[in-house]
Amino acid sequence: MPVKQEEIIWNALDGFEIEIPSWGFANTGTRFGKFVQPAAATTTEEKLSDAGQVHRFTGCCPTVAVHVLWDFPDGGASAREVAEAADRHGVRIGAINPNVFQDQIYRYGSLASPLPEARRAALDHILDSIEIAKQTGSRDISLWFTDGSNYPGTANIRRRKGLFEEGLRAAHERLSDSQRLLVEYKPFEPAFYHTDIADWGMALLLARAAGPKAKVLVDTGHHYQAQNIEQIVAWLLAEDMLGGFHFNDRRYADDDLTLGSIDPYQVFRIFHEILFFQWETRRRPPVAYTIDQSHNLKPKIEEMIQTAATAQELFAKAALVDHAELARRQEARDLIEAEECLKSAFAVDVRPALRLWRRTKGLPEEPLAEFRASGYLERAARERGERNRGAVASYA
Ligand code: PSV
Ligand code: MN
Numbered sequence: 001m002p003v004k005q006e007e008i009i010w011n012a013l014d015g016f017e018i019e020i021p022s023w024g025f026a027n028t029g030t031r032f033g034k035f036v037q038p039a040a041a042t043t044t045e046e047k048l049s050d051a052g053q054v055h056r057f058t059g060c061c062p063t064v065a066v067h068v069l070w071d072f073p074d075g076g077a078s079a080r081e082v083a084e085a086a087d088r089h090g091v092r093i094g095a096i097n098p099n100v101f102q103d104q105i106y107r108y109g110s111l112a113s114p115l116p117e118a119r120r121a122a123l124d125h126i127l128d129s130i131e132i133a134k135q136t137g138s139r140d141i142s143l144w145f146t147d148g149s150n151y152p153g154t155a156n157i158r159r160r161k162g163l164f165e166e167g168l169r170a171a172h173e174r175l176s177d178s179q180r181l182l183v184e185y186k187p188f189e190p191a192f193y194h195t196d197i198a199d200w201g202m203a204l205l206l207a208r209a210a211g212p213k214a215k216v217l218v219d220t221g222h223h224y225q226a227q228n229i230e231q232i233v234a235w236l237l238a239e240d241m242l243g244g245f246h247f248n249d250r251r252y253a254d255d256d257l258t259l260g261s262i263d264p265y266q267v268f269r270i271f272h273e274i275l276f277f278q279w280e281t282r283r284r285p286p287v288a289y290t291i292d293q294s295h296n297l298k299p300k301i302e303e304m305i306q307t308a309a310t311a312q313e314l315f316a317k318a319a320l321v322d323h324a325e326l327a328r329r330q331e332a333r334d335l336i337e338a339e340e341c342l343k344s345a346f347a348v349d350v351r352p353a354l355r356l357w358r359r360t361k362g363l364p365e366e367p368l369a370e371f372r373a374s375g376y377l378e379r380a381a382r383e384r385g386e387r388n389r390g391a392v393a394s395y396a
Helices: 003-014 044-058 079-088 116-136 157-173 200-210 229-238 264-281 300-319 323-331 335-347 351-360 367-374 376-389
Strands: 063-067 092-097 140-143 180-184 214-219 242-247 288-291
Touching: 003 300, 003 351, 044 063, 044 079, 044 300, 044 367, 044 376, 079 092, 079 116, 092 116, 092 288, 116 140, 116 157, 140 157, 140 242, 157 180, 157 200, 180 200, 180 242, 200 214, 200 229, 214 229, 229 242, 229 264, 242 264, 264 300, 264 323, 264 335, 288 300, 300 335, 300 351, 300 367, 300 376, 323 335, 367 376
Parallel strands: 063 092, 092 140, 140 180, 180 214, 214 242, 242 288
Antiparallel strands: none
């Protein structure tokens, strides 16, 4: 590999981090059931310990996104204790995700519910989450809402939009100078007729209505088939409204499959739009990269290591696009050569450079193999197996 290419890859890797979700380490399933793993994390401490392993072997996942109800249960550890536990395991707490969808009170929605007490409960929980974020030193409060309706005529769509504007504005007022609100959109599920924040345009308008520290979060699984996600990314960048990502891959809907397992070229194109923007503007916008996957069948820690390595590879490939050449070819309407700028960068095998980068950073060249050899998973299965067995009726 030419020295210049290697240098570009190293620079890209030096500046690349991706956050991992605490919920990726616990037992999760589909709505038809769970297949329990003996080594799955059963407590917040265990999730952070597993996340620490991912960072230890990859060197690119120093922060962990947490879900408030799942990671700070009532009567459980305080925000400070959770932050200290993260520290013990070599990671930091990242985005705080409020949960305004699980409690019974949210049957008709949260910030847009027709019930004032549900709206109040949702806002209070979001405000509590902002306080938690202050204690854990987290910049981002990441909001996803299930609000919507299942049948035509059953909800006042315009009124609900107004309620969202009000609620988000009230939340925004509580942010410190260094905090941000990220507004995530999703077209359907669990609501199947209308979802209040269904696409990036709705998220953009609501974020603008909330205030200057609110940005849009793009979850790659939250789009209709064939939607051009990199175009959405380019537009959000141009509007200074791209706050971050939830990365995962999909074949049908919000499948939460491993990043790049179905369409790695799409992830490359997303990274390319960001890096092309940076090259043109000489500006690096604060875009949070986060994984949003929780695996039912694959071993969870290994899967997260696999995902992080894939993200590094695709980011490094995108960094290899020759931007000056691309700009020239686009200007000259040289369609074939412009497209080749992307294709040839995507075709480069960056893995040898990635291995070398790891070696110089004192990281294992083959993180998956090294993790497997460490015996961590077997130990975790021994320690947690009994508790996981208790979590389901039948267990093999
Ligand atoms: C919803 O599908 C979502 O993408 C939201 O980001 C949630 O916080 C996350 O998955 C976990 O359920
Ligand atoms: Mn998500």
